[in-house]
Amino acid sequence: MVETSTATADVTLESVVKRFDDTVAVDGISLEVPHGAFFALLGPSGCGKTTTLRMIGGFEEPTEGRIMLGDEDVVGLPPYKRDVNTVFQSYALFPHMTIAENVSFGLERRKVARSELKGRVREILELVGLGQFGSRKPRQLSGGQQQRVALARALVNHPRVLLLDEPLGALDLKLRKQMQLELKRIQHEVGITFVHVTHDQEEAMTMADTIAVMNRGRIEQLGPPQDLYEQPGTAFVAGFLGVSNLLPGVIEGPNAVRLDDGTIVSAHVSGRSGAVAVGVRPEKIAIGPAGDPAIGAARGSNVLAGTVSETAYIGVATEVVVETQLGVVHVFAQNIDSGRTIPPPRSSVTLTWSPESTFVVDRDDSAD
Amino acid sequence: MRVKHHLLTTYAMLVIGYLMLPIAVVILFSFNEPEGRFNYVWQGFTFDNWANWDAPIGLRESMITSLEIGVLSTVVATILGTMIALAIVRHHFRGRASSNVLVFLPMSTPEIVLGASLLALFIQQTGIFVIGFWTIFIAHVMFIVSYIVVTVKARLIGFDRHLEEAAADLGADELTTFRKVTFPLIAPAMLAASLLGFALSIDDFVITYFVAGGEQTFPVYVWGIARVATPPQVNVVASAIFLVAIAVALGNVLWQYRSSRRQRGAA
Numbered sequence: 213m214v215e216t217s218t219a220t221a222d223v224t225l226e227s228v229v230k231r232f233d234d235t236v237a238v239d240g241i242s243l244e245v246p247h248g249a250f251f252a253l254l255g256p257s258g259c260g261k262t263t264t265l266r267m268i269g270g271f272e273e274p275t276e277g278r279i280m281l282g283d284e285d286v287v288g289l290p291p292y293k294r295d296v297n298t299v300f301q302s303y304a305l306f307p308h309m310t311i312a313e314n315v316s317f318g319l320e321r322r323k324v325a326r327s328e329l330k331g332r333v334r335e336i337l338e339l340v341g342l343g344q345f346g347s348r349k350p351r352q353l354s355g356g357q358q359q360r361v362a363l364a365r366a367l368v369n370h371p372r373v374l375l376l377d378e379p380l381g382a383l384d385l386k387l388r389k390q391m392q393l394e395l396k397r398i399q400h401e402v403g404i405t406f407v408h409v410t411h412d413q414e415e416a417m418t419m420a421d422t423i424a425v426m427n428r429g430r431i432e433q434l435g436p437p438q439d440l441y442e443q444p445g446t447a448f449v450a451g452f453l454g455v456s457n458l459l460p461g462v463i464e465g466p467n468a469v470r471l472d473d474g475t476i477v478s479a480h481v482s483g484r485s486g487a488v489a490v491g492v493r494p495e496k497i498a499i500g501p502a503g504d505p506a507i508g509a510a511r512g513s514n515v516l517a518g519t520v521s522e523t524a525y526i527g528v529a530t531e532v533v534v535e536t537q538l539g540v541v542h543v544f545a546q547n548i549d550s551g552r553t554i555p556p557p558r559s560s561v562t563l564t565w566s567p568e569s570t571f572v573v574d575r576d577d578s579a580d
Numbered sequence: 581m582r583v584k585h586h587l588l589t590t591y592a593m594l595v596i597g598y599l600m601l602p603i604a605v606v607i608l609f610s611f612n613e614p615e616g617r618f619n620y621v622w623q624g625f626t627f628d629n630w631a632n633w634d635a636p637i638g639l640r641e642s643m644i645t646s647l648e649i650g651v652l653s654t655v656v657a658t659i660l661g662t663m664i665a666l667a668i669v670r671h672h673f674r675g676r677a678s679s680n681v682l683v684f685l686p687m688s689t690p691e692i693v694l695g696a697s698l699l700a701l702f703i704q705q706t707g708i709f710v711i712g713f714w715t716i717f718i719a720h721v722m723f724i725v726s727y728i729v730v731t732v733k734a735r736l737i738g739f740d741r742h743l744e745e746a747a748a749d750l751g752a753d754e755l756t757t758f759r760k761v762t763f764p765l766i767a768p769a770m771l772a773a774s775l776l777g778f779a780l781s782i783d784d785f786v787i788t789y790f791v792a793g794g795e796q797t798f799p800v801y802v803w804g805i806a807r808v809a810t811p812p813q814v815n816v817v818a819s820a821i822f823l824v825a826i827a828v829a830l831g832n833v834l835w836q837y838r839s840s841r842r843q844r845g846a847a
């Protein structure tokens with residue numbers, strides 16, 4: 213569905229700043245959402261996700277910067293003149309109208325002919341699996357069904373962009389998982405650009421093709437989920453997306469870092485110098501008994517010694533907590549043989565991982 | 581347990597009896613056939629008072645005046661009060677906090693003080709105000725507005741702000757949003773408040789008496805005539821007002837019951 217990059221982006225933010233009195237909610241954000249993308253704004257509570265979305269929708273005006281929908285600068289335009297629709301976290305279904313009336317609200321404002329309107333409402337309710345619920349009132353539906361109505365009410369207008377503010381936040385875990393896939397299916401089917409706000413990294417990774425990780429009103433890193441996970445650019449991103457081990461060290465050469473215990477590891481330093489943190493994901497680490505020559509320094513792997521302090525069998529893997537001189541390192545060992553070869557607690561082990569799985573970030577001085 | 585239950589029932593009946601007794605007497609004496617000019621002693625049963633309810637001179641006119649003022653001031657106060665409530669809840673403006681408090685003043689100030697000060701105001705401005713129908717109207721709008729503002733404000737605060745944003749998001753301008761979303765949601769509160777306001781207007785004596793001049797509303801008429809006579813027709817009108825109030829209250833209960841059943845039932 214994603215068009216070539218020559219087309220103008222559906223949404224463009226240029227150095228957008230939003231201040232409320234003395235709080236800076238959004239602190240200079242620039243981004244482009246290409247047509248047909250499933251774009252996620254991911255970040256912790258209070259980082260400015262909702263504010264960013266509300267500025268695109270027209271409910272807040274930016275203090276500085278430009279917001280473009282296609283080629284049009286929309287700053288100053290009221291929401292009803294913007295070709296975007298929003299799915300609110302609280303759903304905001306009109307309680308005094310039936311489901312069908314809710315869904316046709318936007319079409320009526322656009323003066324769509326009665327005959328066409330009926331068909332489109334039925335079609336979209338069918339798409340979200342609520343074909344026979346048109347005559348009910350919102351309070352007669354479950355949370356998940358209300359969520360679908362909110363989605364249908366926005367989608368039926370074929371907006372240029374659909375904005376979703378934590379649309380699954382109020383659902384229980386199982387329903388949320390189901391709706392994540394459902395949303396993705398619907399997006400493929402209608403081909404509309406989605407901008408999705410969430411603080412759930414798993415949700416963002418499941419659904420989005422591009423994620424912007426936000427922190428304190430800024431974008432920390434922007435890219436496909438895989439890039440963010442494999443090569444996080446900052447300690448914050450490394451910690452926010454999944455689990456990662458960060459080991460303190462100092463740049464030693466073009467492709468080497470001296471860890472604080474003296475061990476040299478190889479990694480892409482990408483032009484950094486001075487004090488850094490070396491990161492590796494727990495599932496990238498191989499674990500074996502100390503001194504095992506098979507595990508040793510096989511083909512230039514990075515190596516670290518430690519002692520097992522805890523193991524936990526969690527089904528898909530066994531989590532091993534290893535004490536090293538640089539602190540605790542988490543390892544997810546594959547249970548290829550029912551987990552029988554996992555070293556027991558208090559045994560000395562050697563950890564190895566490949567340089568490709570190693571990333572380098574600035575030391576986290578702004579720990580959260 | 582049983583004894584306690586019976587005691588409670590008896591107690592409730594006694595309280596209801598205490599509340600209803602004066603009204604029962606009013607209704608009963610609307611069927612009295614008094615001998616003199618005062619309708620205080622039971623003489624005999626008749627329907628004449630109801631058939632000739634407007635026999636006493638001035639009664640019909642005072643009732644019409646009361647209804648006119650009640651309807652007019654309620655309609656005007658409902659519109660004004662709703663706009664004030666919208667402004668207080670939806671917009672941040674200088675003096676928002678103080679208008680929040682000021683709106684309560686007419687409700688909490690003794691009526692006699694309000695009436696006296698209003699009269700003083702109207703008399704000083706005789707170039708503008710002619711004491712009579714319109715000064716009563718102004719006074720009634722003033723005290724009804726408070727009830728409207730307080731009730732509608734509570735409703736506005738109670739409903740999801742995102743509803744109006746959702747309407748705008750779906751292409752409705754400010755006026756359409758109000759017509760299609762805000763108004764239908766606050767209408768029940770507006771109706772309840774205006775019914776109360778209308779009842780207060782029909783009932784008001786103290787303030788009205790100060791600013792009425794030569795004009796007579798029903799309560800002012802009753803007060804005036806009570807010194808020389810108490811025609812049973814006064815009881816007839818009072819009973820009729822009571823019956824209408826009961827009918828409205830019952831209708832309201834029935835309507836709420838039906839709509840809550842419709843919401844729960846249809847599936």
Ligand SMILES: Nc1ncnc2c1ncn2[C@@H]1O[C@H](COP(=O)(O)OP(=O)(O)OP(=O)(O)O)[C@@H](O)[C@H]1O
Binds near residue numbers: 262
């Ligand atoms: N109307 C407002 N007035 C003042 N401050 C505001 C307003 N709206 C948001 N803020 C502040 O701006 C910051 C960002 O808020 P925002 O709602 O965008 O966060 P968020 O990323 O959506 O968080 P959450 O995940 O909790 O919804 C917060 O510090 C918040 O307190």
Ligand SMILES: [Mg+2]
Binds near residue numbers: 261262263
């Ligand atoms: Mg938010």
